[in-house]
Amino acid sequence: MLYNEPSPLETKVLSRRFGLPDSASLATYLATEGYQAFLKAAGMKPERIIEEVKVSNLRGRGGAGFPTGMKWSFVPRNSPKPKYIVVNGDESEPGTCKDRVLIENDPHQLIEGVLIAGLAVDAHAGYIYIRGEYRYLIEIVEKAITEAYAGGWLGKNIQGTGFDFDLYAHTGAGAYECGEESALLESLEGKRGIPRIRPPFPAVAGAFQCPTVLNNVETFCAVPAIIRDGGAAFAALGIPRAGGTKMTCLTGNVNKPGVYELRLGFPVMRMIEEVGGGIPRGRKLKALIPGGSSCPALTAAECEGATMDYDSMAARKTMLGSGGVIIMDDQTCMVKAAMRIMRFYAHESCGWCIPCREGTTWLRKILVRFHEGGGTRDDIDLIGDIAKNMLGRTFCPLGDAAAMPTISIVEKFRQEFEDHLDGKPCPFEHADHKWDKPPSLSPGWDKPSGLSPDDSSGARILNG
């Protein structure tokens, strides 16, 4: 089902079947060109399939934005080991809820994308890893897999092509870290989701130490359209160096939150105003995080002229990320936003790398104390310093994911930190809320430990 009205400004490629009756069924899929791309790919040389994906300019939709065709080409063709296709459906980047919609409304599109990847790299088995909280999606995927086997679209000698493929659904059990590809593979193998040292990359030694193609749900879902209509047609939907569309989640302070399929290169302000219907209660934009909470935040001024694509975001020192757009209005406390984001990363750090484990924990403590009015002037620089010392010093990007938004918020909204100093209450705590209830400290959160402003500097705590 759909949770929001579609927008007329959408370009529906991956979401083209959304809203059709029984859109998740094999019958609907087959009636709407379903599995035709697989049949076409089965008649193509594997190199040709990869070439078509390269031409499409498809880049990984999970957040990293790595060119998909290139990733596939890294799989050693002559390896004697079996090869695997693994779908990353661990969607857990705060602000992101697009894979859920893709799987729920069109699971066969995902299966077809996996099959085509299988043809491209000579893999004959695959796993769809879905986060544990999405139990209903496991059921939808299992039903679709069963239907596909029954219809001859999975299993031995698929549709007489001589190609065999087995596909399985695999549930996670609550761990953001498992969205990182090597941690996901550890989890798939029944272990703690701790990242692996790379190289070797999954293309060479992935699932069960065998060559593996691992992509995000949305990336696989784009593949049938690329093969069906040609890589060039898909590329033309976007802009140079970023082909196609992006499932974009509008979240936060916006009138029409929802998941929308927009062409890459869609203007940010138009997206907020025209797709999202603007910001509620006549408020103004203060900040925007373009692709999930691990991306550096943009100020309203930086959003002017920005477009939703890899290069435009890179030029503004942030990332397109997962497409989880977090819109913050002028009554948002940026200290609180930084604090809540850090609480998340501290909770999710797997503890493997010390800069991440300790950095996120200390930043959480400092930011919580700061927001509660126990901050000192030194803390402001300290927050930035700790975050900068995490960058690039961990095996996986979780440390960076925690540091980047924090650094951007401290740098761009320093005045808000100053406004919290000297025991002053949060200046935004009394802004009217949706339900107009006096704020109080939430139970279960880190409470200020009764430190006076004098002895509560983060440096003292770090040393003590």
Next chain:
Amino acid sequence: MTFSPQLESRFETLLKSYPPGRERSALVPMLLYAQDEVGSITDELIEEIAGRVGLTPSQVNEVVSYYSMLRRKPLGKYHVQICTNISCLLNDGDKLWEHACEKLGIGNKEVTADGRISLEEVECMGACSWAPAVQVNYDFQHFVTPEKLDELLESLRKKA
């Protein structure tokens, strides 16, 4: 330890889903599905699953302690999970959380005296565009207001 025939058949399918010698891969799904039936990850359950996938109980325990959805203590019959992460926070998810705590008189990961309802402040559940979001066991509730939450809690009290 005995499980329902449905769970046994799920286990059987899971153990066949991975390459030979890689039965351990079924561990996390087996634990989660078993927890759904048993209520929590008990010592007995750890021992049972360990035997089925060829691990020691301590190896299984090591995995259990990593995943936030796997829990060693039983929670309420209806586990109410409220997201307060950034997209929900911007839609007053934190106020919703406070409201729930006040209403039920319990805190994070606590259970009401009758054992029916437990509460947890959770991280992002992937419902960011329909915030604030609540999950009761595995069912999502979107755009939840305090009034809607009150109705929901009331219905859980009455539900079998």
